[in-house]
Amino acid sequence: MLDETRVVITGIGLTAPNGNNLMEFRQNLLAGRSGVEKIETHYMGEVLAGVCHFDPLKYQKKKELRRGTRAGSISIYSAREAITDAKLDFQSLDKSRIGVYLGITEHGNVETENEIYEFKKYNYDIKCWSHHHNPRSIANNPAGEVTLNMGITGPHYTLGAACAAGNIGIVQGLQMLLLGDVDLALAGGVSETIHGFGVFAAFHNERALATHDDPHKACRPFDADRNGVVVSEGGCVFVLERLTDAFNRGADIYGEIVGYAINSDAMDFVLPFAQRQAECMKLALDKAGISAGDIDILSTHATGTPQGDIEECKAIKEVFGADTKVHINNTKSLIGHAMGAVGVLELAGNLPSFNDRIVHPTINIDHLEPGCFFENLVINEPKKVPRVDYILNNSFGMLGINSVVIAKRFEE
Amino acid sequence: MTREEIQSTILDVIAGIVPDEDLSNLKGDVRIRDQIELDSMDFLDIIMELRKRYGVEVPEEDYMELSTLDGSVVYLEPLMKDS
Numbered sequence: 001m002l003d004e005t006r007v008v009i010t011g012i013g014l015t016a017p018n019g020n021n022l023m024e025f026r027q028n029l030l031a032g033r034s035g036v037e038k039i040e041t042h043y044m045g046e047v048l049a050g051v052c053h054f055d056p057l058k059y060q061k062k063k064e065l066r067r068g069t070r071a072g073s074i075s076i077y078s079a080r081e082a083i084t085d086a087k088l089d090f091q092s093l094d095k096s097r098i099g100v101y102l103g104i105t106e107h108g109n110v111e112t113e114n115e116i117y118e119f120k121k122y123n124y125d126i127k128c129w130s131h132h133h134n135p136r137s138i139a140n141n142p143a144g145e146v147t148l149n150m151g152i153t154g155p156h157y158t159l160g161a162a163c164a165a166g167n168i169g170i171v172q173g174l175q176m177l178l179l180g181d182v183d184l185a186l187a188g189g190v191s192e193t194i195h196g197f198g199v200f201a202a203f204h205n206e207r208a209l210a211t212h213d214d215p216h217k218a219c220r221p222f223d224a225d226r227n228g229v230v231v232s233e234g235g236c237v238f239v240l241e242r243l244t245d246a247f248n249r250g251a252d253i254y255g256e257i258v259g260y261a262i263n264s265d266a267m268d269f270v271l272p273f274a275q276r277q278a279e280c281m282k283l284a285l286d287k288a289g290i291s292a293g294d295i296d297i298l299s300t301h302a303t304g305t306p307q308g309d310i311e312e313c314k315a316i317k318e319v320f321g322a323d324t325k326v327h328i329n330n331t332k333s334l335i336g337h338a339m340g341a342v343g344v345l346e347l348a349g350n351l352p353s354f355n356d357r358i359v360h361p362t363i364n365i366d367h368l369e370p371g372c373f374f375e376n377l378v379i380n381e382p383k384k385v386p387r388v389d390y391i392l393n394n395s396f397g398m399l400g401i402n403s404v405v406i407a408k409r410f411e412e
Numbered sequence: 413m414t415r416e417e418i419q420s421t422i423l424d425v426i427a428g429i430v431p432d433e434d435l436s437n438l439k440g441d442v443r444i445r446d447q448i449e450l451d452s453m454d455f456l457d458i459i460m461e462l463r464k465r466y467g468v469e470v471p472e473e474d475y476m477e478l479s480t481l482d483g484s485v486v487y488l489e490p491l492m493k494d495s
Binding site: 061127128131132 | 429430432449460464469
């Protein structure tokens with residue numbers, strides 16, 4: 001039934017460490033091609049990171065690049081690619097009815113760290129502190145740069161939600177469409193984190209930064225030899241529309257958002273908590289009006305830390321049962337942890353499965369962690385499956401924030 | 413620095429701040445902001461670059477002296493001749 005309470009995905013724009021559009025990204029996920037490489041960072045020297053290689057000048061002038069931030073560029077690229085992908089005649093749209101909602105793990109750290117790095121060269125002379133610091137570091141910067149670049153006059157803001165933020169950007173867009181506040185939502189998540197040193201250093205000092213001689217093998221969720229997170233940059237923006245609008249304009253539909261949930265552990269600053277993750281998955285299933293047995297692909301959050309992966313597996317077993325037949329994968333093994341972007345990138349990477357019924361693999365599992373065994377954990381090679389009607393996407397973050405989004409193959 | 417070197421330096425600074433602009437036909441006696449897209453934040457970037465690169469401090473009351481290329485050279489010559 002067509003009604004105003006259904007929201008669908010009609011366009012996807014993205015940049016990931018292994019692809020700058022959905023087709024390229026999907027091909028590399030299926031082929032098991034990692035996008036992790038070595039980079040130099042201030043104070044720490046060489047670290048492993050997922051780096052995006054899109055052309056920022058495709059949609060921005062050089063001056064915009066100089067003025068703005070990397071997160072802004074990633075957001076602009078992803079948003080414009082999404083509009084193009086949705087086959088929308090952007091010029092004809094009412095720009096006051098478009099909202100931009102982007103999830104972020106953090107924003108402004110990179111700008112502040114790098115300004116201090118420059119400032120030090122001038123002996124901390126306060127007159128050498130950039131007048132661009134405030135517009136670059138404010139929390140709404142990534143979404144705001146999208147509106148400046150595209151002439152969008154509807155609402156824009158970011159949603160700070162640690163590594164659960166990508167899903168939450170989608171949820172916010174969906175809710176604003178259902179409230180009737182906007183007619184089109186550019187919703188997703190972004191991260192520029194790799195351009196500072198602080199996140200690397202903090203993970204390193206809590207013994208949670210991945211190391212490996214081969215960058216492609218560094219991110220190893222569910223593997224017994226995993227040793228931490230690979231930090232990445234990236235962005236992914238969905239065009240979300242109410243089904244009636246999408247249907248009336250004859251849009252191609254990637255999938256329908258049918259369930260979601262957000263909750264809080266209320267337990268610890270950094271440690272995950274399986275019980276609340278399980279509750280979050282159950283809430284999302286309830287909202288979708290389905291049971292765990294209806295899910296065909298479970299896209300995991302697991303980041304490759306010893307405890308995080310185990311906790312999520314406990315939560316999955318609680319909801320789906322230890323003998324579940326659900327197909328499970330992990331996209332971070334291929335792209336690293338793109339922070340605020342990663343939840344929505346993980347969902348985007350799985351959406352083509354509605355059509356091709358292939359589940360992309362989790363790579364780098366050489367010795368499976370015993371607590372992470374699932375019959376249909378898709379390991380190292382893609383797997384053809386008989387049907388894909390529902391995808392459940394987990395994203396969890398620090399301070400105990402959990403988010404789950406469920407997408408459904410589109411049917412009228 | 414000679415006057416020519418100072419002019420070249422100013423053009424180099426402006427080129428870095430407005431990299432999309434063609435500066436080859438910039439007239440020396442016409443306001444720079446009337447010839448290229450250069451807003452107040454860009455102008456502050458010029459002041460900042462002169463400070464960072466050459467240690468030149470331009471007080472706010474003198475900003476108008478830098479409105480044209482020729483005026484900038486005249487104003488900066490005594491400050492940059494020893495650079």
